[in-house]
Amino acid sequence: MNTSSLPRIAVLATGGTIAGSAGDASKTAGYKAGVVGVDKLLDAVPALGSVAQIHAEQIASIDSKDMSAALWTTLAKRIDALLAQDDIDGVVVTHGTDTLEETAYLLHLVVKSTKPVVLTAAMRPSTALSADGPLNLLNAVTVAASKDAAGKGVLVAFNNQIHSARDVTKTSTYAVDAFRSPETGALGFVQDGRVEFQRTVVRPHTASSEFSASGQWPMVEIVASYADASRVTVDALVAAGVRGIVVAGTGNGSMHATLTQALADAVKQGVAVVRASRVGAGHVMRNGAANDDALGTVSAGTLNPYKARVLLMLALALGSQGRDLQRVFDMY
Numbered sequence: 501m502n503t504s505s506l507p508r509i510a511v512l513a514t515g516g517t518i519a520g521s522a523g524d525a526s527k528t529a530g531y532k533a534g535v536v537g538v539d540k541l542l543d544a545v546p547a548l549g550s551v552a553q554i555h556a557e558q559i560a561s562i563d564s565k566d567m568s569a570a571l572w573t574t575l576a577k578r579i580d581a582l583l584a585q586d587d588i589d590g591v592v593v594t595h596g597t598d599t600l601e602e603t604a605y606l607l608h609l610v611v612k613s614t615k616p617v618v619l620t621a622a623m624r625p626s627t628a629l630s631a632d633g634p635l636n637l638l639n640a641v642t643v644a645a646s647k648d649a650a651g652k653g654v655l656v657a658f659n660n661q662i663h664s665a666r667d668v669t670k671t672s673t674y675a676v677d678a679f680r681s682p683e684t685g686a687l688g689f690v691q692d693g694r695v696e697f698q699r700t701v702v703r704p705h706t707a708s709s710e711f712s713a714s715g716q717w718p719m720v721e722i723v724a725s726y727a728d729a730s731r732v733t734v735d736a737l738v739a740a741g742v743r744g745i746v747v748a749g750t751g752n753g754s755m756h757a758t759l760t761q762a763l764a765d766a767v768k769q770g771v772a773v774v775r776a777s778r779v780g781a782g783h784v785m786r787n788g789a790a791n792d793d794a795l796g797t798v799s800a801g802t803l804n805p806y807k808a809r810v811l812l813m814l815a816l817a818l819g820s821q822g823r824d825l826q827r828v829f830d831m832y
């Protein structure tokens with residue numbers, strides 16, 4: 501086989517369970533994430549050699565629960581630089597599952613290229629019986645090497661499915677089919693070298709998004725509403741200089757009366773407040789369960805609180821405020 505005609509894919513490793521190691525092959529929960537290097541991950545998948553020419557880089561070796569804005573900036577800038585090269589056709593990022601949906605959505609909004617960017621991960625460490633990482637990695641590279649994946653924004657290849665970064669979320673603490681796109685479903689599938697898209701992505705992203713990886717992101721935090729919620733957290737955040745708060749509200753983004761008052765006070769102090777839902781599916785309607793016009797708040801639509809935080813951070817960094825923030829949430 502003439503491998504020099506294969507697509508050139510950069511694999512950027514950041515750690516996670518896909519690079520996890522346990523002392524015992526029967527262990528799928530007690531292990532250390534992010535300890536196996538990218539070369540070893542690639543060596544475990546000889547079939548990659550007939551799918552793509554691989555350029556590998558170890559960007560970080562972390563458990564993704566510890567993801568940071570600084571690492572997001574490094575990753576986004578490296579992806580932009582690689583995709584600007586004529587000799588790179590796509591990028592795969594290996595990541596932990598815990599914050600994968602946040603990193604994927606951030607990259608979906610800031611990467612400035614139409615070339616494929618695909619994230620993948622694993623629920624079982626690399627040392628486990630029936631480890632899911634090697635097949636997920638092969639499938640992610642297969643998607644990134646596919647011409648059909650171009651222009652669709654950042655994708656997540658996991659357990660044979662292809663999801664849009666905007667909609668995908670982790671829905672299980674242990675199952676190998678942990679990722680779902682609750683409102684929209686997967687975009688398509690990848691199996692045995694075949695990539696098939698059955699839906700498309702309609703909202704703007706990557707090259708057509710107004711955001712970029714500036715690295716100067718303001719403090720945006722998440723608070724939840726629940727029975728007997730107090731205003732202590734919101735008041736402490738305002739005192740700490742928070743610029744934006746996302747509420748993981750009950751139901752359709754409703755909020756405890758005490759929390760509502762605290763957030764209305766926060767808005768008066770110039771803090772941007774976005775209502776999302778803790779439910780995990782469905783959307784939050786503007787002026788639905790709360791009067792956004794009167795409160796000065798913004799509804800998150802179908803974005804979950806963690807993704808709403810990413811978008812709010814990027815929008816505030818760009819100077820968006822007031823009703824323009826609702827435009828941003830309605831658009832992205």
Ligand code: ASP
Nearest residue numbers: 516517563564596597598
């Ligand atoms: N804690 C791990 C991580 O997010 C979990 C995983 O990758 O499945 O890095």
